[in-house]
Amino acid sequence: MDVIEVRNVSEKLDQFWIKDLNFSIPKGYVTGFIGQNGSGKTTTIQMIMDVIRPKQGEIKVFGSSNTNSEIKQRIGFVYDELYMYDNFTISHMYKFIAPLYESWDDTLFERYRSAFELPMKQKLKTFSKGMKMKTSLLFALAHDPELLIMDEPTAGLDPVFRRELMDLLQELMLDSERTIFFLTHITNDLDRLADYIVFIDNGQIKLQKSMTEIEEEFHLIKGTREQLTAIGRDAFLGVRETKQGFTGLFQGDSTTLASNNHEMIVEKPSLEDMMYLMKGKKGSWQL
Amino acid sequence: MAAVKYFQLVIGLYWKTLMPLFLLNILLFFVLHYLNTSPYVLSLLVNLLMFYSVAEKQEKFKAQRFVLSLPISRSFYVLLYYVFIVLYITLLGLAMWGGYELLHIFSPDRFTIQEIGSHVFVYALFIIMLASILIPLLFRFKPETIEARIVVSLTLFIFIILSGSNRNFLVDYFLQDQGNLVGLSTVCIASFVVSFIISKQIMEKKVVL
Amino acid sequence: MHILLSNTSKEPLFQQIKEQIKQQIYQEELKEGEALPSIRLLAKQLQVSVITTKRAYEDLEKEGFLVSSVGKGTFVAGQQPHILKERQIQELENDLEQIVEKAQQIGLTKQAFIERIDLFFD
Known part of the structure; x- marks a missing residue:
């Protein structure tokens, strides 16, 4: 079963063309989305999240159109930057984000927050890039999502935390209902984690195969x-x-x-x- | 009940940004009134700046990109934003009413109770009108673009011409008779509804948030 | 069960897992009926992707080394001793073939090659 299906999606944006994009993300596995910077990776993730709404083509998540906001209950997202006002604190964000998720889990939130060593009442503008990434991860994981979509989650993280993050993701994958869609240009992160690889170059899919097939x-x-x-x-x-x-x-x-x-x-x-x-x-x- | 938790999001997002200008707005209004200068132009200017700076900040941090990735639909978000504006204007009106009452205690000869109510009411209608014009434009254009700036300047210009030429000219006109006031209320509320429908359409059709 | 993987080997990871499980079955370190960890747990323990362990288990099942039943897990299949021996010999022959090819490439005569084998046997 496929959790994400992207069918015949085309869109002309400022910088480049997305040309007739077709791929799917299977349930229960980690799919790595690789490509150079500027190849269309982030645009594709934004289209899946309905932040960019392409005029042509169709995107389905959990079998229904991605414009249906209900599906986002089951998605945890991590963008390459934390898009939030910099004078907010985690405690402030928590107040309005937590109530939105039916499956929000305070115990889980607290566990990740202390593991990531994030302060509740410090303004985001004082955070390092790594801390901002961890904040995104914290909010993405605290509602125990079935689908985790991440845009360059290891960017800005030190090597030790990167390895720890990989361990954490692997632990999440013990659950066969879970799916991870992971976008990166640091392909080393994928070597041990990814089950499937989708390679995009210049707005087109060049390769889509399982890691064992590739090997x-x-x-x-x-x-x-x-x-x-x-x-x-x-x-x-x-x-x-x-x-x-x-x-x-x-x-x-x-x-x-x-x-x-x-x-x-x-x-x-x-x-x-x-x-x-x-x-x-x-x-x-x-x- | 479900709507309350979504509303928490919108309040959480905007209140912190709006609060200082909200207070400035009230302060300015009374100081000018006390100095016997028409407060409307400057006060409306502050409101306009407020809507504008919220949009600018939102664009700078791409907050919509984050917020609309949460389980909330684009249309619902627009609806909540308009409800929030109504709440904001109501609060502003109440704060002013309270302030006027205070002024009345200190200098009873300058303000009558009747005057207070109608002044606040007309002023609130002005802000509704301003919001109706401004919000769809700020949803449509990025605040830093030239288009947005031209539109904002033009709106400002029209409001200055209308309300500033003569002290309280417009307020007095609408207060002259009941008919004018009812007319103004109807037009303002209708514009607000139309404005909401347009904003909703803009957000639904928008390719890149 | 114990598996050690090399990231620098040119052999695919799933192949390495397969070989090591087979070896342990040959050497009876893994006995008939013994339960193996689930593909997801093994993947986590070895720090490899789920598809890698899945492929290894699937191949071993096809070759008759493992059996799996839905909901219960994966187990070592019953092996008949003479078939096991046959398989081991077949694998040895495959390796030999490669070594002989190499010997021919460097121009070793049959006699010289056998002499070298003798050397190792004693």
Whole structure:
């Protein structure tokens, strides 16, 4: 079952086009949404949250239109910034946010607040970027949401808290009813957590697969330039060449590539390797 | 009952921002009145600045983006905002009434009880009119855009011309006879309702919050 | 059950989990009927994604090493000793094939290769 379905969504915004977006987020899993800055990730999340209402296409959350505000009872959201007046305090926000959720849990709120070491009565403007992110997380988690949507939640967090956050998310995933949709450009965060990957580039979905499929299907091939000429660039999804040799992203059975006598190096690509190599050619700088 | 908790949200969001200007508004009104100067122009100016600065602050912190990600629909949010404005104006009216009563005690010869009631009433109607024009515009345009600024300046200009040229000219006109007053009330309330419908439409059709 | 994963290995994570569970079944560290942790719990313990442990369990089920029943969990399947042995030999043969290929690549003769095997056997 899919918790989020995005169908044929197109919208022209100031900076760029979202072109015929189609993807879905399965229930019970963590889906990582990756792409460069400016690739359309944040716009997509805002469309799902009905903050941006595209003129074309359809977005369904929990099976009903995302313009139905009732579905938000079951969603916890974390944006890349805390959009709240900076002279407010957590205690002040609590007063008007808590009553809005039917499933709000004060015990949970208190548990996360003390774990995140957040002060109740200090103005948000005195908070560090990490504290603001934790504040967003606090309000997102305190109503025990079935769907957690996060835009760059680890940005601004120190490495230790980042790991702790990953532990926390993994603990949340013990519940098979829970779904996490997680947007990031720090792909390391996803290596151990993500079940599915959606890769967006330039407003278009480039890839949508499970992590095990990615592990099986994609290979990072390193070899000499002669080998590259022998195999042909077209065999690869993307190639980067230097004087010393080439690195290419290959999809399929890598043993079919075995060329001449010289062995090539076959490695497991990281998500970062994949993003880098699958990116359109126009992005490579000519120095 | 359910609406109360949503209303808490709107009050929580705006009250803190509005409070200082609310107090300034009342203070200004009485000081000017006491100095025997028409308070309406300046007082309306403060109100206008108030609506404007709330919108500006909201835009600066993208608060709508956060608030409308909570379980609350766009239309309902607009409705609550208008209810909030009614509450605000009622409170302002009551505060002024109280203030007038005080002035009356100190200088009974300058203000009659009758005058007090009607002055406050007409003034409240003016603010309703101002809000009706301003709110949809502030929902439609980002406050920092040139369009918004032009519109705000124009509204201000019209109000200054109408109410400022002669001391209490407009208030006196509406107080002259019952018919004028009933007319003004009807027009103001109708504009407020129309304004709400327009704001609702604007929010529903808005692509980016 | 104990599983240790390497992030730098070129082998996929689910493959590593599979292999180690198999090994433990071969060595009878995991016995017939023994309950395994749920896919979600194992994922948390190993700090890997749910889909990774799910895939490992599914594959092991298909190969007959595990059985699972809805609501109860996943258990080690009953293994017949001679089939286990057969499987182990088959896996060894697969490994051998690769090693022989490598030996041929570096130009080792059959004789020299067997000599080296002898060396390790004693």
